Amino acid sequence: MIVSELDLYNFRRFKSENGKPGLHVTFHKGLNALIGENDSGKTAVIDALKLVLLTQSNEYIRPVEEDFYKFTDGNYTDEFKIDCIITEFSQNEAKNFIEYLTFTNNAGKVEYSLKLHYRAKKEGHRIFQELRAGDADDGIVIEGKARELLKAVYLKPLRDAEREMSSGRNSRISQILLNHPVFFRKEDHQLLQIFRDANDDIEKYFLEDDTGKQVLQTIRSNLTSFHDKGQPSDADLKTSDIQLKAILESLSLNAPEVNPGLGELNLLFIAAELLLLKDDTDYCMKLALIEELEAHLHPQAQLRLISYLQNEYNEKNAQIIVSTHSPILASKINLKNLILMKSGVGYDLAEGKTGLQKGDYLFLQRFLDATKANLFFAKGIIMVEGDAENILVPVIADILGFPLEKYGISIVNVGSTAFLRYSQIMVRADGSTIGIPVSVVTDCDVRPYDEDKDTKNKTLNEKSDESKAAECEKNKKYSIGSVRGFTSPRWTLEYCIAMSCLSEDFHKAVHYGKKILNAKESIPLTEQKIVDADKDVSSELEQWKDLPLWNKAYNIYDLMLNRDGKSGLKAIVAQCLASILRWKISKVPDGIKQDKMFDLDLYGYKLDEEKKAKLKAKIEKDPYIGYIANAIKYAAGETV
Structure with a gap:
């Protein structure tokens, strides 16, 4: 039962x-x-x-x-x-x-x-x-x-x-043993006979052993002296009548280790x-x-x-x-053994109760690690597909006034686009909702160029209509119950940032990241390297001043790519951008060099609320990164 x-x-x-x-x-x-x-x-x-x-x-x-x-x-x-x-x-x-x-x-x-x-x-x-x-x-x-x-x-x-x-009396170990079937027969249990035999041996010690007899004889002699007329004493040393409960209460369960x-x-x-x-x-x-x-x-x-x-x-x-x-x-x-407690209900997460399929359970059993399991203890969840989002979202949340730890929001980096295998944990098969807001932050993945299949040559193309269609499709795909999709309006997060009010900061972060990646000395980013990188940014912006915004953004994004068209810089650039943004909203004393922006946590500079408010307003109104702001607000329980 x-x-x-x-x-x-x-x-x-x-x-x-x-x-x-x-x-x-x-x-x-x-x-x-x-x-x-x-x-x-x-x-x-x-x-x-x-x-x-x-x-x-x-x-x-x-x-x-x-x-x-x-x-x-x-x-x-x-x-x-x-x-x-x-x-x-x-x-x-x-x-x-x-x-x-x-x-x-x-x-x-x-x-x-x-x-x-x-x-x-x-x-x-x-x-x-x-x-x-x-x-x-x-x-x-x-x-x-x-x-x-x-x-x-x-x-x-x-x-x-x-x-x-x-x-001890009524010890827990004695209660456990007394309730075990092995000890149900309390009148003739084997332990009782073991103790009776031991008691007999103890009594024989005082009656037959020379040293024991001496002790008992001394007691008898003393007692004889106490009585009138020196009447001989027959006093004996006997053990008490032992009960199984008392035997078990005398036991303690000890670990084999010392202390x-x-x-x-x-x-x-x-x-x-x-x-x-x-x-x-x-x-x-x-x-x-x-x-x-x-x-x-x-x-x-x-x-x-x-x-x-x-x-x-x-x-x-x-x-x-x-x-x-x-x-x-x-x-x-x-x-299948988890019960998620939320809003007056214990939600059984067994198969058939959630939006997950059988294969999803097998997948999650392999890949749901401790960092992702934070989602079970959160008031709100933001799911991201890579390290860049994982680094930048908390910084943007701080700027917007929704610090993740204060609002009980967990970021879950799925490391891929397998969002449904995680987000469907929070979806109920019966159509009800758990009530934990889940923001799925993903890329629309429409590239701003056409590529020749034979030559691999690229022809730049804004593709704004295709991007919009992909954004709507993905948002619909991931939105069910308390789960909502927040898709980038253009290609990727980084590309959108390059088109946004943070474009110049991102441009600098790319150059800082390249210098960090190529550094051979123990201090990868000196003040001089930052100055050189800023000059490169100014020079490139001058060259691209007549280009449309999306083209300029592609050029910045392209700086991160290697010959294979892939980037090993994304996480480094995201970290650099995070440091730049924190530096911009901090009260930094005059005379402090820029290379200290990467050690802000060591100095503990206070926030400049005025600078923070201005940057917040820009991000919220920005058509290219506003989706990140909305994802954060939704996870915090705000209506967006």
Whole structure:
């Protein structure tokens, strides 16, 4: 049996409206990983399941005032509800809940489901709770054995593994072992006989061994002296009557390393807790709830752990629900096991639920790395196809007043034009929308020239109409749901910049990039080289002054190309342009040489808000790079 659905009504920040839940989540068997930005509901899901099911560690779990929805006036609602549906019962599991189950005939096959309704109400300063099965208002209260069999394994986000695995009264390691089938026979367990034999040997030591007899005889002699008339004493040293629980409480689980770190102890703790999911002889709920799986673990340990959980429990009759903030884990977990928390819904990303095709899942399993997995934790996403956009978009966003980190925007560099294989993650198969704005920034790829097939000679041609048609076509191709395409109005991003209000800055960046690429000394861009490059720019602009804008832009773009018509300069030029733009909007003291523009982060010059505002206005109005500004604004939640 597994938890398949969870609905929260007025629980914490999830307000119920018109009888609909404030948060709805669906689960499947095996691994379920809750991901998403902060306050998206990951912890609320885990805590709600704890309230409904309770935990095998027998923690004191009660609703508190903060669990009730809080209105804007500071008052709390008087009631919250949690509905939970458990399905996929085996026959042996179903017999333990027979009076609580709902039966459904599906094509001649009887299917069982357990519909749980948890209610918490406030009356004065007291909070009352109940759990019913069946009908929400007139169901049967669940008690006794059935309640015990629903308990889940729970691992806290900040785990004190050393304390939990240490010996002591009601220690966690003793609870885990006592709940394992190996220790169910408490009256005649093998460990009891081992301890009885050891106890007999201890008693014989004081009765038969010379040193032990001496100790016991001294005690007896002293006691004889204390009594009237010197009556001989028959006092004995005996061990206590041992119980299996006491034996297990005396155990501690230790790592093999000397003074192990938090990470190793955490793994040890998880390994012990998972014992309770391995055996199915008691036919109870096999569910583990793990908050912040990555706690205390370095990246490689995270990867090994999640690989084990996926492989070991994917097809077994067990269920693991974890929450994580780790892009490393999100990139390693199969997409079908992810649940994206957003806007009061847990979106299952399994096949058939998204806009992805089967082949896309295989592709993403190979290429969705930790840098791209940032998209799962973002408020907005900008997808780009290369390093140049990846470098320049954050700078332009700062100029526009939409710093990406402040607005929770992640840039995803897909490194190709395979945008649909990434953007369709955020598209729902049922036509609904996740609500995370996704900007797909791409090139129209209409070259401003015609090329002879035989001679390879180029004839320049503006092709404005073809470019416009391609722009519209691509925008339409990538726009679906909350995903929108933002295509360059001309050939490429760099070509558009060369036509834009940033043309001269880009022209300089190209020459700076060429000098950096060809530099042999340790300092690739000196003040003199910058002066020389600026002179080259002035000279070329004078030569091209009568050319149309698009032709001039092509000439600038052509400076980046090698003999094969390809550019190894794009990333370098983008970095140079980024430095120029930051320099232009900074309060740079008089007398500072231009070569310092490439070390701005070292000097920490403040922004010149007036210069920034002027450059912002130019970029927003520019017909050639305005699409970048719109892409940034859309990802930030603005209407464009």
